[in-house]
Amino acid sequence: MEKLVIEGGRPLSGTIRIHGAKNAALPILAASMMAEGTHRIENVPDLLDIHVMLDILRSLGCKAELRDETVVLDTLPAHSSHIPEELMKQMRSSIFLMGPLLTRFGEVQVYQPGGCAIGERKIDLHLKGLQALGAEIEEAGNTIICRATLLRGTDIVLDFPSVGATENIMMAAAMARGTTTIFNAAREPEIQDLQHFLNAMGARIIGAGTDTITIEGVDRLVPCTYSIIPDRIVAGTMMVAAAITKGNITLENVCPAHLTSVTHVLRRAGVQVHIDGDIMNVSCPGRPRAVERIVTSPYPSFPTDLQSQVMVLLSLADGLSVIKETIFEGRFKHVDELTRMGADIWVDMNSAFVRGVPRLYGATVEATDLRAGAALVIAGLAAAGTTIVEQIHHIDRGYDRIERMFSRLGARIERFTPAPVPNNN
Known part of the structure; x- marks a missing residue:
């Protein structure tokens, strides 16, 4: 199976166009x-x-x-x-x-x-x-x-x-x-x-x-x-990636009105978001702040599809954050993978308690679903050392070559495809 290899610790910088939803x-x-x-x-x-x-x-x-x-x-x-x-x-x-x-x-x-x-x-x-x-x-x-x-x-x-x-x-x-x-x-x-x-x-x-x-x-x-309209979940993923790497990126072809709840949460965490028509600039020069309570709910509330990505950001925040998942009961599978990277997260029923740590560390982790996979890639971008994300076919379901998107912004990320096993019959 293909995998992504990420060398973390580089701030993202540049401009990227968000693809269709x-x-x-x-x-x-x-x-x-x-x-x-x-x-x-x-x-x-x-x-x-x-x-x-x-x-x-x-x-x-x-x-x-x-x-x-x-x-x-x-x-x-x-x-x-x-x-x-x-x-x-x-x-x-x-x-x-x-x-x-x-x-x-x-x-x-x-x-x-x-x-x-x-x-x-x-x-x-x-x-x-x-x-x-x-x-x-x-x-x-x-x-x-x-x-x-x-x-x-x-x-x-x-x-x-x-x-x-x-x-x-x-x-x-x-x-x-x-x-x-x-x-x-x-x-x-x-x-x-x-x-x-x-x-x-x-x-x-x-x-x-x-x-x-x-x-x-x-x-x-x-x-x-x-x-087709722009993809608000891909846009939200890139916003979080900019913040967690202490980067500064500009997103083109976005609809800011579709991202109101996400923008609100990120600003509470200390992320700077500037909007000009269908263009958004996102930066976070310092350590993010903890967010006391986030609850996933149907639109226009905070989307479940961005819960795992924001959890990664809050795993490096200053203080304790609480995320309550009300849509899918199986949406915390990424927590075990993040703890391998040094995150301090514990789950009680449908709530995750995230105590921010100073740093995440590279590890070999597995994408269990589409959005969890994207969250692990973001974690790898911010982590010290090398992160390997496996089972990336899940990520390919919702992101058009995610490694290319991040490479354009200065990330060190590569996709590796194993050589086919020879057939000796």
Whole structure:
């Protein structure tokens, strides 16, 4: 397996452009199935998850190509609504295709999706939403079959503001007969981006970004050209990296409004953040301060996807910080890896207590999931000595060659690929 080798202790400096948002691109690529013809999706990041989604679309009969951050996707030849199990196991976001395929073919067969093992992430809210629109659900073991001859708009109240369920219902309702209203909807910027894309294809949706979304069903959608929003989690990761290395970096192609909660926490920690339009400058000349309490919650509160990165920063802060994780119960797996590097962290139930230490030290650590992997890379950038991060395929799911991003800013980081084992047969 590939690994990253990091020589820490160098302040990051320079300018970097933030690539498009994975969590916006994946549902938008899925939604393209609802309009037959050729779509052009721009600012698409070159990530492992994106390639898995494109492989799924090709398996359904589509023609898809990613080149220079642009996907050209022809959905006209699509002929199947059966997503291969081996591809679904690779990525949880494959579940986004349920609504679009049900709309287009009247039937979809999927399997329990895979992805990062960060805790229980049931898809029951997706299925309940589709059932409310008129779909019949058949479950047999790991297989899920959804059928509907006609979807009808209705009122749907989500038990929890699930991003994926909100998006799946939005897509299925876009061509349902009548009006659908989603109450307690998730409010993430990626949902707003999906609304803008669907409306660009001819849908009639309002309310994304609030807790109530209204979808008036239309008879037909048409292909379009669309550009994906910047990735707020990648931007937040780079902000933390600048702070922890006592660096000074400028981020281009960001949406500061999507990072308000993150900026607030970093400023409480003593990080300097200056904003000018879609450009952010981040620096931290001294030791960060402890932050008394951080609680992860659905947007617009502090995102769970940046919890592990900020924990690394606070592991070097002056004082005791407390982080409460309310979204995923398995989101503290990076703690054991950080303690190998000298961090002083202990966990009680869903809270982590982080007592800052003067220095972290290089060690061999393992990325257990996407965001934990990014956090360990950041720790390695700040640590004294050499850090080796293994199982980096997790990181490749959400960061476009993270070693190149940091190398451009002066980091000493390299990717090593082991030589293939010779076959003596």
